[in-house]
Amino acid sequence: MNGFIRLISLLLFCLISIHCFSQKDTSKTKNGETDLYKAACKLSDSAKYKDAIVLFKKAIKIKPDFTDAYNKMAFAKLKLEDYKGAEKDLQAALKIYPDNYESQKIMGILYYETKKLKEAKATLDSASQLNTDDPELFYYKAKLMFDGKAYKNALDACNRAMELNPKYLAVIYLKGQIRFAMKDYAYCISELSEYIKLMPATNPDYEAYKTRAKARFEIRDYKNAVNDWNVYIEAFPEDEEAWVSRGACKIEIIDNTGAIADFDAAIKLNPKNPVSYNYRGVAKGENKQFVEAIKDFDYSIKLKYDYAGAFVNRAAVKFASKDKRGACDDLNKADSLGDEMAIRLIETYCKQK
Secondary structure, rough: HHHHHHHHHHHHHHHHHHHHHHHHHHHHHHHHHHHHHHHHHHHHHHHHHHHHHHHHHHHOOOOOOOOHHHHHHHHHHHHHOHHHHHHHHHHHHHHHHOOOHHHHHHHHHHHHHHHOHOOOOOHHHHHHHHOOHHHHHHHHHHHHHHHOOOHHHHHHHHHHHHHHHOOOHHHHHHHHHHHHHHOOHHHHHHHHHHHHHOOOOOOHHHHHHHHHHHHHHOOHHHHHHHHHHHHHHHHHHHHHHHHHHHHHHHHHOOOHHHHHHHHHHHHHHOOOOOOHHHHHHHHHHHHHOOOHHHHHHHHHHHHHHHHHHHHHHHHHHHOOOOOOOHHHHHHHHHOOOHHHHHHHHHHHHHHOO
16 A cells, blocks of 8 residues: 555656646747847847847747847848848838838838938838937938938937937937038037047047048148048058148148158059149149159149149249249149139239239
């Protein structure tokens, strides 16, 4: 009898254990898609998009109507520039839930990134009917307006985004770009200075230095423009425009020898740019290297026969080297090419008294 009781107890224990194990396993299966989704989101937030996509796919396999997983997977593919894959995922999400805000917003971003601007505007406008508190939505609306040269409206959209997220770095930079396009150079410099101060030191955006350098040149802050070009050129020494621009700034602060070195570097990168020879001729003229300056102007004009600015600059050097006739011939040529300064110089220096 006692043996029978022990046998019954053992069977009951086994049944209870099996039941508990079964319940635990079912719970794990039930929540598996959520765990996969959370792990995938962490990977995506760390820019490990390929690994994230693998887990998003597994989550969707468990739960085929997992809209959030489709959206996040589409975003990861967007970052990897798999635009067709991203669009396919978003279409699947919208088929499940047509009024899903995230799906519409990401689709609008996708259209923007693939230059389908009309579709981008329509989709982002539709998304804005569902949510008016997302700074990213206003950022992309601002980018669309900026591309369409609706600068005031773009600034308004940026300001709305900043109300929602005052430290939104991409918006601060976009505001700087808009201000530059509007020729509000002082505001541009202010926005970009704030952006440069806040951006990660480990991942600097050198384009901000480039744009700020150009804005500083426009307000004649040549010394600080040179400082910005220094930072940019250290990162991108193959950018011909940067060498030419820094050289032009150095002429203005009377560092002509430094300017010549910059134009030498630009010419080494591109021996066929007439602008580099023209500006190097100016710098050499300022250093009273008249013969070498004339050679640079001659070659600049050889590369671009209708380069009015080069004719004016060559005239200045010819005046300095006492070749008045040659200088006036150059000014007359520049005048025939439509240079506004040339006619004033002709009136002052070339008319018979």
